[in-house]
Amino acid sequence: MICAQNNVAPGRKNVFRGVILIFFIVLVVRFYVLQIVQYGRYVELAESNRIRIVPISAPRGNIYDRNGNILVYNESQYNLNIIPYEITGAGGDSILEKLSTIIKLPISEIKYRMRKNWRGIFFPATICEDIDFNVLTRVEEHKLEFPGVLFTYVPTRAYTDRVRASHVIGYLREIDRNSLIKFKKYGYRWGDLIGWRGVERVYETILRGKDGYDYLQVDAHGKVLGELPERKKILPRPGNDLFLTIDMELQRYCEEVLRDTHGVVILMNADNGEIISLVSKPDYDLSLFSGVVEPEEWNKLTTNPEKPLFNRATQGLYPPGSVFKLITLIAALSEGIVDTNWTVNCHGYYKLGRRYFRCWKWSGHGTVDPVEAVAVSCNVFFYTLVRKVDIDTWYRYARLFGFGEATGIDLPAEEEGLVPNRKFLDEKYGEGGWTEGMKLNLAIGQGDLLVTPVQMVKFAAILATNGKIVQPHLAMMYYDRIKERYVHFVPEVDSITVVPENVWRILRKGMYEVVNKKYGTGYLAKLKDVTLYGKTGTAQNPLGEPHSWFIGFTDTGDEKVAIAVIIEHGGSGGSNAAVVARKVLEHYYRLKAEVVRK
């Protein structure tokens, strides 16, 4: 081993000893001062200086409609809390006894709730929510007898009674375990409410405020002595106010029109994607969700066969019916497969092999060109047409117009719908197991096709703007409380360039005739003062009467409004849905005229 011998000078060892001793003496002196000299002072501090940390809930942001009408705001609720530490010592049981007679809860239940809402021995645990005023005053009067019992003010959601808009706004629920794990870093705690549906969920981070804390000093009897001098109260920061593109008055009217039916109305500005109204019926009363939902109420809602919690506008999947004939026509014309003068002679049926595919008009339409085919929704024209279009081209155009993918609307859990392609059909029916007949069904919007109403309104908007694709959205802007300014949401915009100008013209002409000519299928939707372009659809479904579709748009030069209506089991599209569309649009222009007058 090549290691030097140890030959430390004794002096250096003594330096070490000295340093160690000096530092230990410093510590001893310090502890002598703290524990012997200043003992009295610290005992007093320890006795009187009990700290309560009381969280102050931050109110969520309000929600307004496009005109500044309030839709959702906050109300106060008082909760009764117990600080576990205060009732664990001697005398704790007598406090609980007295409390249990006032709030009429057995002691075991109080203890159970305390354990359930445990956040720490010094943190108030909620025992009762939304207690009534009598209890509050009785406990406050005898405050000294109830150390460790305190009230917290909690803001709860309150909703306007002028409109329901339940599927737009959505509700809050107590945060669940998975979300808590995911969002813990953002300061969520057990018992916090979190946006669960609607814009309340999508804009959770904008609407949610930041909780504050109050540090209180209390004496040995639990009496609040005041705020802690060393720690300042942290004030809660309220959430940001959100402004929707919804027009409350129109929304209310749409809800009125759709009352007692199952269906959807969506009205959207075709230029910028702002949704002016979105109603899905049946819906539910949001005031059920203002605080914590009682389990019975929740069960009633979830087991209701009418499915009121289900947002048909974004989650409802329906065959599009004749509306989809437009896709078939656009594909054929844009690809130059037929020209705009191409005609078909309709005898009321189309024969494929040994099968007869009927037109809806059994006597036939005679000779029809593309414009008339749209106007009268002639099946035979489109059967004949789609034979010339291969499935891949048809699929490409359907996807181009946004079918088979989510629109990106700011509502949670949007469905994508389904546009079958060659691969899908091969997989479902086996390679070669599907025939040309399948294509004939797809051409008129039946078969495996599934769309959502919000996809349909987006489609109507694309037709209105000759190919501009906007993302439908409900949020217009919010007021940023930190930066103290309004922040506007900018939706994505894209456009379709493969469709030539003359095809748009033909489509518009056809859709004009649908509504404005006596022989058009949507004549019932005709508006008095404004020109409406539309297309009806009658979606066959195995459950009963067909669903009634109407999509359309108006173009007044300065503004283009797109509309989509579906009435479940509403019969033919020309009747029920067209009437609803007319009523809604007439009301829209009536409201607009009123605004202008004012």
Added chain:
Amino acid sequence: MKRRFLGNKLAYMKSINFVILAIVLLLTLFGFVVLYSISIPLKVPFFYKTVGKQLIWWVISVFVLIMVLFVKKKFLFDNAYFLYAGGLFLLIIPFAFGLKVSETYRWIKLGTMTIQPSEFAKVFYVLGVAKYLSGENVAIDSPKSVFIPLFMAAIPFIVIFNQPDLSTALLFILTLVPMLFWAGVRTYYIFLLVAPVLSVVTAFNFYTFFAWVIVLLVILYLNSQNIILAVSMGIVNFSLGFLTPFIWNNLKPYQQKRILAMFNVWEDPQGVGYQVIQSQTAIGSGGLFGKGFGKGTQTHLKFLPQQHNDFVFSVVGEEYGFIGVIVVLLLYLVLLLLILNAAYKAKDRFSSLVMIGAISFLFLHIFINIGVTAGLLPVTGLSLPFLSYGGSFLLTCYIFIGLVVNLNRRL
């Protein structure tokens, strides 16, 4: 043959310093009592788990300590540099696949246990430096004898500083001073090593910095045989003093806060000083005899997250009073002095220096941690040997003790 073997065993047993082991055992047991006491008023199973986890770590630590007792001195000496390199490797692991806990990389996860490798690195670092300073060819009088150990300390310092863990990083530099001093390095060189720290500290005030510069220049002048060294050290210290304000502005806000809280504990609204106030109140209200086991009514501390760790000593002060504090401090003092004695009597310089390294780490941890709870020092996050909750650190302390007892054998 068999008898001789047994005889060897007996001789070996006799050579073990059982007093050191007994003190360590006493302190550890006391730590368990305190951890258990913390867990009483809180009816939360988690706290029972911390005692339980610590117990598992203790069993592991005892097992490792016994293994360390049987390692040959020659093995340690021959492989000291490899071990040092291994220690550096341990430090880098958390960056590669460690846990990110509140923006820091200090831990790695093994099963359900989290391990802090920078703790173990302390042992290997001490072995490395001890080997260098005990080499026969080392000219202890040359400045090189300072710079190479300083380099060995700089690497772990930089890595740990980036975890970021400022206080642990500083420990690596601080432990170097006693080891160099023990090895016989000239006091002047050690002064040059400490000088930059003083330059930084004094730079916050113009007058203190001015006074310090004068002292520095005088000392440099008196030792100006090596003129290049003196001049360059002067320049280094001078520029450090000027740079400090800029470096300060680049510190993380929480680091600034912790350092600032030292100067005015009672007016810190952000809550760092709050822990210290609570700790002081707990200690002060303990009085002479303390409130007794499990009766620490100054329970504000009970919801402070660090009471089982950084502030464990305030529980000692509250529940066992000044007497309890004196007993624990005496146990630590005797332990350190015993090791110092062993270091002095060791036949070779390597053993001696390893023991000094162990003393340095243990002493700094003890003094800084207790100083923090008593409000003498800023909150650093350094644990208290044998008492604090924390497995990696307990194990590290046990390895140090194992090395001390092993190298202390008179064979």
